[in-house]
Amino acid sequence: MKEFNITTTCIPEKHYMVDTSGKVDKIIKILVDKGKYFTINRARQFGKTTTMFRLMNKLENKYIVIKTSFEGKSYLFKDEESFANGIFELFSESFRFTDKETYAKLLKYGVTDMKSMKDVSREITRLCDESEKEIILMIDEVDKASNFVVFMDFIGELRDKYINAQNKMDKTFKSVILAGVSDIKNLKVHISDRRILTGNEAEKLQKGEYNSPWNVAADFDIDMSFNPEEIATMLVEYEKDYNTGMNIGEMSEEIYSYTSGYPFLVSKLCKTIDERLEKNWSLDGIQEAIKIMLDEKNTLFDDLIKNLENNGELYKIIYSVLVESKELDYNRANPTIDKAVMYGIINDKNKKIKIHNKIFEIYIYNYMVSKIETSRINISDYNFRYNYINEKTGDLEIEEILQGFQKFIKENYSNKDERFYESQGRLLLIAFVKPIINGTGFYFIEPQISYEKRMDMVITYNKKKYILEFKRWRGEKYHEAGLEQLKDYLESQSLREGYLVVFNFNKGKEYTKEWVDVGGKKIYEVIV
Numbered sequence: 080m081k082e083f084n085i086t087t088t089c090i091p092e093k094h095y096m097v098d099t100s101g102k103v104d105k106i107i108k109i110l111v112d113k114g115k116y117f118t119i120n121r122a123r124q125f126g127k128t129t130t131m132f133r134l135m136n137k138l139e140n141k142y143i144v145i146k147t148s149f150e151g152k153s154y155l156f157k158d159e160e161s162f163a164n165g166i167f168e169l170f171s172e173s174f175r176f177t178d179k180e181t182y183a184k185l186l187k188y189g190v191t192d193m194k195s196m197k198d199v200s201r202e203i204t205r206l207c208d209e210s211e212k213e214i215i216l217m218i219d220e221v222d223k224a225s226n227f228v229v230f231m232d233f234i235g236e237l238r239d240k241y242i243n244a245q246n247k248m249d250k251t252f253k254s255v256i257l258a259g260v261s262d263i264k265n266l267k268v269h270i271s272d273r274r275i276l277t278g279n280e281a282e283k284l285q286k287g288e289y290n291s292p293w294n295v296a297a298d299f300d301i302d303m304s305f306n307p308e309e310i311a312t313m314l315v316e317y318e319k320d321y322n323t324g325m326n327i328g329e330m331s332e333e334i335y336s337y338t339s340g341y342p343f344l345v346s347k348l349c350k351t352i353d354e355r356l357e358k359n360w361s362l363d364g365i366q367e368a369i370k371i372m373l374d375e376k377n378t379l380f381d382d383l384i385k386n387l388e389n390n391g392e393l394y395k396i397i398y399s400v401l402v403e404s405k406e407l408d409y410n411r412a413n414p415t416i417d418k419a420v421m422y423g424i425i426n427d428k429n430k431k432i433k434i435h436n437k438i439f440e441i442y443i444y445n446y447m448v449s450k451i452e453t454s455r456i457n458i459s460d461y462n463f464r465y466n467y468i469n470e471k472t473g474d475l476e477i478e479e480i481l482q483g484f485q486k487f488i489k490e491n492y493s494n495k496d497e498r499f500y501e502s503q504g505r506l507l508l509i510a511f512v513k514p515i516i517n518g519t520g521f522y523f524i525e526p527q528i529s530y531e532k533r534m535d536m537v538i539t540y541n542k543k544k545y546i547l548e549f550k551r552w553r554g555e556k557y558h559e560a561g562l563e564q565l566k567d568y569l570e571s572q573s574l575r576e577g578y579l580v581v582f583n584f585n586k587g588k589e590y591t592k593e594w595v596d597v598g599g600k601k602i603y604e605v606i607v
Contacts, residue, residue, distance in 0.1 A: 080320065081093060081094055081095050081316075081317075081320070082094060082095070082350070082353075082354075083095050083346050083347075083349045083350035083353060083354075084096075084346060084350075085124075085343060085346050085347050085350055087128070088128050088129050088132050089126075089129045089132075095313050095316055095317050095349070096129075096313060096316075097305050097309045097310060097312055097313045097342075097345070098309060098312035098313070099126075099130070099133065099305075099309065100133075102130070102301055102302075102303065103130065103133045103134055103137055104137075105301060106130075106134060106301055107134070107137060107138065110254070110297060110299070111134070111138065111215065111253075111254045111256070114253055114254055115254060115296075115297040116237070116238075116241055116254060116255045116256075116293070116295055116296050116297065117254075117255075117256060117257075117296050117297045117298070117299045118221070118256075118257040118258070118259065118293070118296055118299060119131070119256065119257070119258040119259075119299055119303075120258075120259055120260060120261060120299065120421070121260070121303055121423070122260060122421065122422055122423025122424075123260055123378070123379060123382055123422075123423070124342065124343035124378070124379050125303055125304075125341065125342055125343070125423060126303055126342035126343075127219070127258045127259070127303075128219055128220075128258065129342075130258075130303065131146065131217055131219050131256070131258050134217070134256070135217060138215055141212070142212055142213050142214065142215045142253060143181065143210060143212045143213070143214045143215070144173075144214075144215045144217060145170045145173055145185075145214060145215070145216050145217065146173045146217040146219070147169050147170060147172065147173050147217070147218055147219070148218065148219040148220045148223075149218060149219075149220055149221060149223045149224040149230070150219070150220040150223045151223075152165075152169065152223070152224070153223075153227075155169070155224075155229070156224065156227035156229045156230055157229075158229065159194070159195055159196055159229055159232065160193075160194045160195070161229075162196070162199070162229050162233065163189070163193040163194055163195055163196065163198050163199050164189075164193050164194075166189065166199055166233075167185060167186070167188045167189030167190070167193075167202060168186070168189070170185055170216075171185035171186050185206070188202045188205065188206050189202045196232050196233060196236050199233070199236065200236050200239075200240060203240065203251055203252070204240070204249055204250050204251065207250040207251055207252060208250045213253035214252050214253060215252065215253055215254050215255075215256065216237075216252045216254070216255045216256070217255075217256045217257075217258075218255075218256070218257050218258070219258045219259075220258070220259060221257045221258065221259040221261075222259040222260050222261055225259070225261060231292050232292075234292045234293050235292040237251070237252070237255055238292060238293060238294070238295045240252075241255075241295050242295065257293075260421060260422070261421065303342070304339060304340030304341060304342070305335070305338075305340035305342060305345050306335065306340055307328075307331045307332045307334075307335045308331070309340075310331040310334055310335055310340070310345055311327050311328065311330075311331040313345075313349070314327045314330055314331055314349075315327060317349075317353075321358060323358050323360050324360075325360035325361075329362070330360055330365070333362055333365050334348055334349070334365060336437065337365065337369060337436065337437045337438055337523075338436050338437075338438060339426070339435055339436035339437075341423065341435060341436055341438075343379055344372075344379075344436065344438055347372060347377075348365065348368050348369065348372065351368040351371050351372060352364050352365070352368045355368075355371060356368060356371075363539075363542070366521040366539060367521075369438060369441070369521065370521055372438065373438070373441060373442055373445065380442055382422070383422075383424065383439065383442065383443070384446055386418075386422045386424065387424075387443070387446075390415065390418065392415040393415050393418060393419055393424075396415060396416065396419065396432065397419070397424065397425075397434070397443060398447070400425075400432050400433070400434065401434060401440065401443060401444065401447070401524070402447065402505055402506060406431050407431065407432045408430065408431065408432070409425075409426075409427035409428075409430050409431055409432050409433075416432065419432075423435055424439065437523050440523065440524060441522070441523050441524075444506075444509060444524060445513070447506055448506050448509050448510045448513060451503065451506055451507065451510055458487065458510060458511060459514070461483050461484075461486060461487040461511070462480075462483060462484075462487070462511050462512075462514055462515055464514060464515040464516075464517075466479070466483070467479050467480045467483070467515050468515075472541070473541045474540070474541050474543055475515070475516070475520070475538070475540045475541070475543075475545060477545050477547065477578050477603070478578075478603055480511075480512060480515060481547075481578060481580060481592070481603065481605040482592060482605070483511070484507075484508060484511045484512075484580070484605070484607065485590055485592060485605050485606075485607050487507075487511060488504075488507070488607040489590050489607070492507070504549075504582050504607075505549055505582075508536070508547075508549055508580060509522075509524070509536065512536065512538070512547070516538060516540055519540060519541070520538055520539060520540035520541075521538070521539045521540075522536055522537065522538045522539075523536075523537055524536055524537075525537055535547070535548050535568065536548070536549065544572065544574065545578065546565075546568065546569060546572065546574060546577045546578065547577075547578045547579075547580065548565050548568075548577065548578065548579050548580070549579070549580040549581075549582065550579070550580075550581060550582070551581075551582050551584075552581050552582065552583040552584065552585070552606075558581075562579075562595070562597045562602065563597065563598070565577055565579065565597070565600075565602060566597045566598045566599075566600045566602070569600045569602075570600070574600075575600060575601060576600070576601045576602070576603070577600065577601075577602045577603075578602070578603045578605075579602055579603065579604040579605065580605050580607060581604065581605070581606050581607070582607060583606050583607070588606060589606065590606055590607065591604075591605075591606045592604070592605045592606070
């Protein structure tokens with residue numbers, strides 16, 4: 080029986096897979112068949128290797144496809160002679176168990192007196208000239224090689240051959256496809272970032288000799304995230320085997336709403352429901368699966384936090400967007416923003432920076448909450464969860480929770496300035512609420528950029544939904560407009576009641592708490 084796969088390449092015979100044939104056909108039509116050289120550069124676990132596998136399978140009928148990887152092949156990059164001696168043997172390995180004839184043919188190339196990149200170039204020309212079919216070269220995991228100057232020289236040689244072939248002065252690969260996290264066009268930057276160069280290499284870098292060795296590459300603009308319709312194709316296949324009765328349309332839309340189609344997250348979510356939640360294909364099941372995922376360690380989440388911690392400017396940008404609700408322009412000319420896109424942390428929404436998906440948002444919030452400096456204050460004295468759970472119904476007592484939060488702020492942070500509340504207040508509210516709902520409830524934050532920098536904390540608990548909105552006081556006029564917006568939001572969610580926390584920085588403010596009626600909706604408002 081098939082399973083959902085979250086490691087290595089997805090195999091159709093073994094794994095439930097999203098149908099991405101449309102994307103693959105588009106890559107072939109607009110890039111490969113037109114002889115383009117390009118890089119599939121996307122974040123980790125974004126389906127690059129699986130896409131390369133599917134490309135290879137479709138291209139094999141028309142072309143000879145050399146597919147290889149530089150992972151674990153550091154011996155090639157010891158020096159130019161080592162590379163020249165080993166590269167054709169590496170090329171041949173892709174046919175060793177599938178096409179003995181092509182394997183034998185490739186072994187004939189590059190076997191005598193190979194010492195330089197020019198020798199490699201000469202043998203590539205001979206191979207392509209003697210081949211009955213045009214040849215496609217596919218190299219996966221190029222990030223593993225991008226630390227090495229020898230690799231840059233090889234890429235530069237492929238570029239030069241491409242240019243000469245366009246002028247009918249050489250023969251070379253029809254198309255070269257690289258795959259990795261980094262955009263190979265920026266290898267100059269990656270080299271200087273990643274390792275100490277020798278004196279000669281540093282001099283070359285300074286002169287610009289390593290600048291853009293892949294500047295002939297076409298842009299790769301194919302959206303590799305999964306849309307709801309594509310997610311549904313995988314669920315249809317699964318449902319044929321198990322007949323769970325799930326609403327496939329509803330499930331695919333909900334999975335997309337939390338993952339934004341990030342391939343690893345889609346598969347991980349489905350795998351968790353299938354294997355750990357007794358195939359609970361429901362909206363509640365999706366939230367339960369996300370809770371399990373957020374409590375587990377995986378390389379994607381580890382990389383997410385590592386990238387934030389290793390780049391102070393990136394951390395500031397993410398903090399500003401998530402916690403302070405700032406609208407920042409999506410400008411990839413900014414190297415920090417470009418890195419965030421490369422890592423898969425952000426994308427654009429109306430030309431503004433947006434965290435890629437809700438699961439990343441929750442994970443980053445949880446991490447930032449864990450970093451709040453509360454060593455002097457024991458927050459657990461105020462948010463003991465059983466004080467806020469209705470004994471009879473098991474529902475949350477949100478009114479009491481907000482009263483407890485108000486008391487916590489008044490007794491411990493009343494002397495803090497406006498800057499503190501702007502940077503820490505909202506995280507303190509999340510830190511206060513999170514342990515109360517932990518294990519049973521689920522939350523995510525929905526930024527609402529508007530009059531008052533609103534943020535909505537959407538909580539589901541005991542099969543009920545609660546909307547907690549927190550915002551900054553900016554005067555009565557904006558406050559009334561904000562209440563109207565909250566009323567409209569409650570209407571869209573078919574809820575009668577909502578909850579509002581207002582951070583008021585005015586001196587002499589009153590710590591009030593009251594129910595107000597806004598157009599037939601009841602809103603419990605607390606001033607802190």
